[in-house]
Amino acid sequence: MTAAPPVARRRLAPAVLIAVGCFALGLGAGALSSAALADGDAAAEPTTSAAGEAVPRVTASGAPDVSAGEGTVPAVEVTTADIDGPGSITVVVNKVRPLQPEQYAPEDLVTVADVPGDATMREEAAAAMTALHAAADAEGAGFAISTAYRSHSAQANLYAAYAAEQGADAADRFSARAGYSEHQTGLAADIRADGCNLEPCFADTAAGRYVAEHAWEHGFVVRYPPDSEDVTGYIYEPWHLRYVGLETAAAMHESGIATLEEHFGLDPAPEYR
Numbered sequence: 063m064t065a066a067p068p069v070a071r072r073r074l075a076p077a078v079l080i081a082v083g084c085f086a087l088g089l090g091a092g093a094l095s096s097a098a099l100a101d102g103d104a105a106a107e108p109t110t111s112a113a114g115e116a117v118p119r120v121t122a123s124g125a126p127d128v129s130a131g132e133g134t135v136p137a138v139e140v141t142t143a144d145i146d147g148p149g150s151i152t153v154v155v156n157k158v159r160p161l162q163p164e165q166y167a168p169e170d171l172v173t174v175a176d177v178p179g180d181a182t183m184r185e186e187a188a189a190a191m192t193a194l195h196a197a198a199d200a201e202g203a204g205f206a207i208s209t210a211y212r213s214h215s216a217q218a219n220l221y222a223a224y225a226a227e228q229g230a231d232a233a234d235r236f237s238a239r240a241g242y243s244e245h246q247t248g249l250a251a252d253i254r255a256d257g258c259n260l261e262p263c264f265a266d267t268a269a270g271r272y273v274a275e276h277a278w279e280h281g282f283v284v285r286y287p288p289d290s291e292d293v294t295g296y297i298y299e300p301w302h303l304r305y306v307g308l309e310t311a312a313a314m315h316e317s318g319i320a321t322l323e324e325h326f327g328l329d330p331a332p333e334y335r
């Protein structure tokens with residue numbers, strides 16, 4: 063994880079917003095183009111405004127973070143990311159944002175090729191997972207998938223089992239209720255390495271270290287980063303990867319903002335309403 067610098071970047075928010083407001087029309091197609099990220103190298107070099115101020119680059123999905131509540135400059139809509147549609151690769155699902163409909167099931171599930179585990183994900187996410195695995199494996203950091211897509215009923219059964227075993231309060235810290243799970247989107251996967259399955263030790267495996275550093279290059283984020291339970295509603299899960307697409311993953315890598323909630327300026331989701 064590169065979770066360090068969000069504070070410094072966040073303090074820039076008002077300036078960014080002013081600059082965007084002044085120069086929204088001046089941001090050429092190049093600055094907003096996803097093609098700029100197609101090589102996986104989301105350069106962080108600042109552009110320079112007409113007034114000579116350094117202006118952090120704004121990408122199509124890299125909406126400036128306004129969650130800190132600083133200033134009153136209205137945010138300019140620079141993102142076209144769909145965070146509501148259950149079939150959107152940028153859908154945000156958490157304890158206050160259930161899937162709509164809660165019974166949603168993707169239509170383009172495929173088996174993730176060339177990754178042990180026989181898991182299924184949506185087609186685009188599966189291809190990205192295959193590529194991530196190949197890159198990791200080439201560095202001696204291969205992994206398997208424990209589970210990826212889980213249907214509404216499978217999630218209901220899993221949560222019920224955890225709740226029966228450990229109580230609902232404990233289960234809610236690591237397992238989603240049906241309709242509230244990223245696994246139901248077909249965009250998330252729990253991965254494992256030898257000797258460590260769904261445990262904190264995964265972060266210290268070669269695979270865990272690799273995905274923390276490189277998953278974004280293939281459009282994934284470690285969805286439940288450390289010290290973010292009050293935002294995401296879940297304990298640190300170094301094994302849970304969520305496909306969000308290269309634009310969003312690169313923008314978050316560049317900004318250092320570690321959660322989708324903060325990236326998209328959403329309310330924290332520590333618990334169910």
Ligand SMILES: [Zn+2]
Nearest residue numbers: 250251252302
């Ligand atoms: Zn998971």
